[in-house]
Every structure is written in C-alpha cells, then in structure tokens.
Amino acid sequence: MASEDETATLSEEAAAYAEGMERAEEALAAAGAEDAAGEEVEVEPEGGEEPVRRYDEETLRRREAALAQIVQYGDPMLKSRSSEVTEFDQLLTNEILRMFDLMKDGLGVGLAAPQAGKLRRLLVFQTNADAVPQELVNPVIEWLSDETEVAAEGCLSIPRVIVEVDRPLYARVRGQDRNGAEVLIEASGHEARVLQHEIDHLDGILILDRTEKKQRKSAMKALRRGESFSPHEDD
Numbered sequence: 001m002a003s004e005d006e007t008a009t010l011s012e013e014a015a016a017y018a019e020g021m022e023r024a025e026e027a028l029a030a031a032g033a034e035d036a037a038g039e040e041v042e043v044e045p046e047g048g049e050e051p052v053r054r055y056d057e058e059t060l061r062r063r064e065a066a067l068a069q070i071v072q073y074g075d076p077m078l079k080s081r082s083s084e085v086t087e088f089d090q091l092l093t094n095e096i097l098r099m100f101d102l103m104k105d106g107l108g109v110g111l112a113a114p115q116a117g118k119l120r121r122l123l124v125f126q127t128n129a130d131a132v133p134q135e136l137v138n139p140v141i142e143w144l145s146d147e148t149e150v151a152a153e154g155c156l157s158i159p160r161v162i163v164e165v166d167r168p169l170y171a172r173v174r175g176q177d178r179n180g181a182e183v184l185i186e187a188s189g190h191e192a193r194v195l196q197h198e199i200d201h202l203d204g205i206l207i208l209d210r211t212e213k214k215q216r217k218s219a220m221k222a223l224r225r226g227e228s229f230s231p232h233e234d235d
C-alpha cells in the first residue's frame with residue numbers, strides 16, 4: 001500500500017460509489033480532480049476474503065450501474081424467504097445470465113436472486129476470476145463441518161460495510177443447474193463461505209444477522225449515518 005492517508009481517501013471514494021449515481025459522479029469528479037489519468041479505487045467484494053483490489057474508472061462506473069440494480073439494505077425483500085424454482089425454462093436461463101452480468105459488473109463473487117429482485121431460490125457464484133460463473137438452483141446445504149473460521153465479509157446489498165462472520169470451513173451443497181440437472185458441490189474455504197452467504201440470502205439472512213453483537217451494532221449505526229464500517233477500525 002502506498003500510504004495510510006492515500007488508502008483512507010481512496011476507501012472513502014470507493015464507499016461513495018456504492019451509494020448511487022449522484023454520489024458516484026461526485027466521487028468521480030473528485031478523483032478526476034486529483035488525477036486526470038484516472039484514479040483507481042478499492043472495492044470490497046461480496047463474500048469477503050478476496051484481497052482488496054484496485055479498479056479503473058470505467059470498471060467503477062459499471063459497478064455503480066450494477067449496484068443501482070441490486071436490491072439494497074433496508075428493502076424488505078432482503079429479509080424474505082425465497083420460494084423454490086419449479087420452471088426450468090428460458091426465463092430462468094435469462095435470469096441466470098442477467099445475474100451473471102450483475103455479479104461481474106458489481107465485482108461480486110456471488111449473487112442471490114433476492115438481490116436481483118426475485119424471491120426465488122437461485123444463486124450464482126464465481127469464486128475466482130479464472131472460473132466459469134456457475135448457477136445453483138434450489139440449493140440445499142447437506143452437510144457443514146464442525147470446523148469453523150472467522151473471516152471478513154462484504155455484501156453487494158450492503159455496500160461500505162464489512163463484518164466478520166464465523167462459518168463452517170467445509171460445506172456440501174446440493175442443487176440443480178438451469179436445466180434441472182442435479183449438481184453436488186463439495187466446497188471448502190472461500191467457496192464454502194460464498195455459498196453459505198448466498199444461501200443465507202434465500203432465507204432472508206444477512207451478514208449483519210451472522211456477526212457478533214458489537215460489530216452488528218456498529219455496522220447498523222454506520223448504515224444509519226451513511227458511513228462505512230469495517231471491523232476493528234475503531235478499536
């Protein structure tokens with residue numbers, strides 16, 4: 001990292017991008033004033049754990065446009081239970097492809113249908129840049145390890161907020177693909193975490209519900225004030 005001060009400024013700009021086009025335009029203008037060649041800004045990916053990366057303006061504009069289409073914290077949809085998918089038709093495939101685009105443009109590693117405005121048991125994920133994005137329809141967690149791990153997680157529906165979540169390190173998840181064929185995933189580490197995070201969305205559970213009380217309180221306070229939050233920043 002260049003310097004603590006620079007990092008702090010960039011993080012604040014990144015945070016502003018998550019709030020809406022108006023704020024994004026302001027942040028872009030501010031970034032442009034600082035560096036006409038185009039400022040790169042840090043973004044926290046959905047699901048957490050991936051290293052913070054730096055992005056150019058065009059990427060950030062696309063992220064902002066994606067976030068504007070993603071259901072944001074405060075919408076009751078995010079607290080609702082989604083219903084089973086029963087029709088494996090072209091509409092489902094179209095929805096999956098739309099979610100792939102939102103996930104890609106939003107720089108997420110996963111996205112659940114309620115975040116895309118559909119209360120259906122459907123998620124997409126891509127836990128590393130080289131992997132092919134994958135859908136999982138009607139996912140069911142068959143088994144979770146007793147062994148757990150605490151890691152920081154973000155959420156495309158709760159921009160600017162990072163909290164620590166304790167989750168099983170290994171998960172076996174069964175579901176279906178877009179054609180209704182059965183899919184079984186033995187996941188570990190980051191992938192297991194992302195799948196659990198997205199399946200939580202299908203049951204109306206958010207990272208704020210999964211983190212310890214102190215972080216939840218601080219994160220909720222930051223959300224009310226329109227500020228960013230990450231653990232241990234105020235310890």
Ligand SMILES: [Zn+2]
Binds near residue numbers: 047154155197201
């Ligand atoms: Zn999420």
